[in-house]
Amino acid sequence: MSISKKSLGRRAAAVSMSLVAAASLAGCSGSSSSSSSPSSGSASASAYSTVEDCTGAGQVWLVVSDDEGRVMANQCVGTPENGTAALESAGLAIGRDSSGQFICQIGDYPSECPTTYDKYWNYYHAEPSGTWIYSQEGADTFKPEAGWIEGWCYGSTCTPEGIEGDAAPQVSSAEPATGDASESPSAAEST
Secondary structure, eight states, rough: OOHHHHHHHHHHHHHHHHHHHHHHHHHHHHHHHHHHTTTHHHHHHTOSSSSSHHHHHTTOEEEOOOTTTTTEEEEOOOSSSSSSHHHTTTTEEEEOTTTSBEEEEEEBBBSOOOOOOOSSSEEEEOOTTTTTEOOOOOTTTTOOOOTOEEEEEESSSOOOOOOOSTTTBBBBBOOOOOOOOGGGGGGBBOO
Protein backbone atom coordinates (compact mmCIF):
# COMPACT_ATOMS: atom_id res chain seq x y z
CA MET A 1 0.00 0.00 0.00
CA SER A 2 2.91 2.30 0.68
CA ILE A 3 4.10 1.86 -2.93
CA SER A 4 0.73 2.84 -4.35
CA LYS A 5 0.62 5.95 -2.12
CA LYS A 6 4.06 7.00 -3.40
CA SER A 7 3.01 6.27 -6.95
CA LEU A 8 -0.22 8.20 -6.48
CA GLY A 9 1.67 11.09 -4.89
CA ARG A 10 4.11 11.23 -7.78
CA ARG A 11 1.30 11.20 -10.31
CA ALA A 12 -0.52 13.98 -8.46
CA ALA A 13 2.70 16.02 -8.36
CA ALA A 14 3.27 15.43 -12.08
CA VAL A 15 -0.29 16.47 -12.90
CA SER A 16 0.06 19.57 -10.71
CA MET A 17 3.32 20.52 -12.40
CA SER A 18 1.75 19.99 -15.81
CA LEU A 19 -1.17 22.25 -14.88
CA VAL A 20 1.18 24.94 -13.58
CA ALA A 21 3.26 24.76 -16.77
CA ALA A 22 0.13 24.93 -18.95
CA ALA A 23 -1.19 27.90 -17.00
CA SER A 24 2.18 29.66 -17.34
CA LEU A 25 2.24 29.10 -21.08
CA ALA A 26 -1.36 30.26 -21.43
CA GLY A 27 -0.50 33.42 -19.48
CA CYS A 28 2.48 34.10 -21.74
CA SER A 29 0.58 33.60 -24.95
CA GLY A 30 -2.31 35.69 -23.64
CA SER A 31 -0.09 38.61 -22.74
CA SER A 32 1.77 38.66 -26.03
CA SER A 33 -1.41 38.54 -28.07
CA SER A 34 -3.02 41.31 -26.04
CA SER A 35 -0.01 43.61 -26.40
CA SER A 36 0.02 43.27 -30.15
CA SER A 37 -3.72 43.75 -30.50
CA PRO A 38 -4.54 47.12 -32.04
CA SER A 39 -7.65 47.46 -29.92
CA SER A 40 -5.92 47.12 -26.56
CA GLY A 41 -5.43 50.36 -24.64
CA SER A 42 -1.96 51.42 -23.59
CA ALA A 43 -0.10 48.37 -24.90
CA SER A 44 -0.77 49.21 -28.53
CA ALA A 45 -0.60 52.93 -27.88
CA SER A 46 3.17 52.69 -27.47
CA ALA A 47 3.39 51.79 -31.16
CA TYR A 48 2.36 55.36 -32.04
CA SER A 49 5.12 57.87 -31.40
CA THR A 50 3.52 60.91 -33.07
CA VAL A 51 0.27 62.74 -32.46
CA GLU A 52 -0.67 62.27 -36.11
CA ASP A 53 -0.12 58.48 -36.08
CA CYS A 54 -1.94 58.04 -32.76
CA THR A 55 -4.99 60.15 -33.54
CA GLY A 56 -5.06 58.96 -37.15
CA ALA A 57 -5.43 55.41 -35.80
CA GLY A 58 -8.45 56.50 -33.78
CA GLN A 59 -6.60 56.58 -30.48
CA VAL A 60 -6.16 59.35 -27.91
CA TRP A 61 -3.05 61.47 -27.35
CA LEU A 62 -2.41 62.88 -23.86
CA VAL A 63 -0.32 65.89 -22.90
CA VAL A 64 0.17 67.03 -19.29
CA SER A 65 2.24 70.05 -18.27
CA ASP A 66 2.81 71.77 -14.95
CA ASP A 67 3.28 75.44 -14.07
CA GLU A 68 7.08 75.05 -14.08
CA GLY A 69 7.13 74.20 -17.79
CA ARG A 70 7.69 70.49 -17.23
CA VAL A 71 5.89 68.16 -19.65
CA MET A 72 4.82 65.19 -17.54
CA ALA A 73 3.19 63.20 -20.35
CA ASN A 74 3.12 63.58 -24.12
CA GLN A 75 2.05 60.23 -25.53
CA CYS A 76 -0.57 58.01 -27.09
CA VAL A 77 -2.78 56.41 -24.44
CA GLY A 78 -4.94 54.13 -26.57
CA THR A 79 -8.70 54.28 -26.18
CA PRO A 80 -9.30 55.05 -22.49
CA GLU A 81 -12.81 54.76 -21.09
CA ASN A 82 -12.55 58.21 -19.45
CA GLY A 83 -10.16 61.07 -18.76
CA THR A 84 -8.95 59.51 -15.53
CA ALA A 85 -8.09 56.27 -17.33
CA ALA A 86 -6.09 58.31 -19.87
CA LEU A 87 -3.92 59.68 -17.05
CA GLU A 88 -3.51 56.21 -15.57
CA SER A 89 -2.55 54.81 -19.00
CA ALA A 90 0.31 57.31 -19.04
CA GLY A 91 1.48 55.98 -15.67
CA LEU A 92 0.62 59.15 -13.77
CA ALA A 93 -0.48 58.84 -10.15
CA ILE A 94 -3.66 60.71 -9.31
CA GLY A 95 -4.33 62.41 -5.97
CA ARG A 96 -7.74 63.63 -4.89
CA ASP A 97 -8.94 66.16 -2.35
CA SER A 98 -10.29 65.03 1.03
CA SER A 99 -13.80 64.61 -0.40
CA GLY A 100 -12.45 62.33 -3.13
CA GLN A 101 -14.22 64.38 -5.80
CA PHE A 102 -11.47 66.52 -7.30
CA ILE A 103 -8.19 65.59 -8.93
CA CYS A 104 -5.73 67.83 -7.13
CA GLN A 105 -2.47 65.99 -7.95
CA ILE A 106 -1.24 64.45 -11.17
CA GLY A 107 2.09 62.64 -11.15
CA ASP A 108 2.61 63.73 -7.54
CA TYR A 109 2.37 67.39 -8.56
CA PRO A 110 1.96 69.51 -6.59
CA SER A 111 3.60 67.67 -3.71
CA GLU A 112 0.42 68.05 -1.62
CA CYS A 113 -3.19 68.71 -2.54
CA PRO A 114 -3.83 72.43 -2.10
CA THR A 115 -6.35 73.67 0.46
CA THR A 116 -7.25 76.66 -1.73
CA TYR A 117 -7.56 76.54 -5.47
CA ASP A 118 -5.69 79.59 -6.74
CA LYS A 119 -3.87 77.02 -8.94
CA TYR A 120 -5.40 73.77 -10.07
CA TRP A 121 -5.37 71.14 -12.83
CA ASN A 122 -7.19 72.49 -15.90
CA TYR A 123 -8.65 69.84 -18.20
CA TYR A 124 -8.98 70.31 -21.98
CA HIS A 125 -9.84 68.47 -25.19
CA ALA A 126 -8.90 69.28 -28.78
CA GLU A 127 -8.84 67.90 -32.28
CA PRO A 128 -5.33 67.77 -33.74
CA SER A 129 -4.59 71.22 -35.23
CA GLY A 130 -7.82 72.41 -33.61
CA THR A 131 -8.56 74.64 -30.65
CA TRP A 132 -8.33 73.68 -26.98
CA ILE A 133 -11.77 73.29 -25.40
CA TYR A 134 -12.00 73.63 -21.62
CA SER A 135 -13.74 70.52 -20.29
CA GLN A 136 -17.26 70.99 -19.03
CA GLU A 137 -17.28 67.49 -17.54
CA GLY A 138 -15.19 65.73 -14.92
CA ALA A 139 -12.40 63.35 -15.90
CA ASP A 140 -14.15 60.37 -14.30
CA THR A 141 -17.18 60.74 -16.56
CA PHE A 142 -15.81 62.33 -19.74
CA LYS A 143 -15.20 59.79 -22.54
CA PRO A 144 -12.26 60.97 -24.68
CA GLU A 145 -13.13 61.12 -28.35
CA ALA A 146 -11.22 58.76 -30.64
CA GLY A 147 -8.67 60.70 -32.67
CA TRP A 148 -8.58 63.64 -30.25
CA ILE A 149 -6.08 65.06 -27.76
CA GLU A 150 -6.59 65.22 -23.99
CA GLY A 151 -4.71 68.02 -22.26
CA TRP A 152 -4.01 68.98 -18.67
CA CYS A 153 -2.08 71.94 -17.29
CA TYR A 154 -1.51 73.23 -13.79
CA GLY A 155 -2.05 76.90 -12.99
CA SER A 156 -4.69 79.55 -12.47
CA THR A 157 -4.87 80.14 -16.23
CA CYS A 158 -2.94 77.91 -18.58
CA THR A 159 -3.00 75.93 -21.78
CA PRO A 160 -1.48 72.44 -22.07
CA GLU A 161 2.05 72.56 -23.48
CA GLY A 162 4.32 70.03 -25.10
CA ILE A 163 2.80 69.27 -28.49
CA GLU A 164 4.87 70.68 -31.33
CA GLY A 165 4.20 71.01 -35.05
CA ASP A 166 1.06 71.05 -37.14
CA ALA A 167 -0.99 68.89 -34.76
CA ALA A 168 -0.59 71.31 -31.82
CA PRO A 169 -3.97 72.70 -30.73
CA GLN A 170 -4.28 76.46 -30.55
CA VAL A 171 -5.88 78.79 -28.05
CA SER A 172 -9.09 80.31 -29.40
CA SER A 173 -8.74 84.04 -29.98
CA ALA A 174 -12.49 84.50 -29.48
CA GLU A 175 -12.63 82.73 -26.14
CA PRO A 176 -9.54 82.27 -23.97
CA ALA A 177 -8.71 78.71 -22.98
CA THR A 178 -8.81 79.36 -19.26
CA GLY A 179 -10.90 78.01 -16.47
CA ASP A 180 -12.74 80.04 -13.89
CA ALA A 181 -10.74 79.85 -10.65
CA SER A 182 -13.96 80.06 -8.62
CA GLU A 183 -15.12 76.87 -10.35
CA SER A 184 -11.64 75.35 -10.67
CA PRO A 185 -12.22 71.84 -9.40
CA SER A 186 -15.23 71.30 -11.68
CA ALA A 187 -13.07 70.23 -14.61
CA ALA A 188 -11.47 67.52 -12.52
CA GLU A 189 -14.59 66.63 -10.55
CA SER A 190 -15.38 62.95 -10.40
CA THR A 191 -19.16 62.86 -10.55
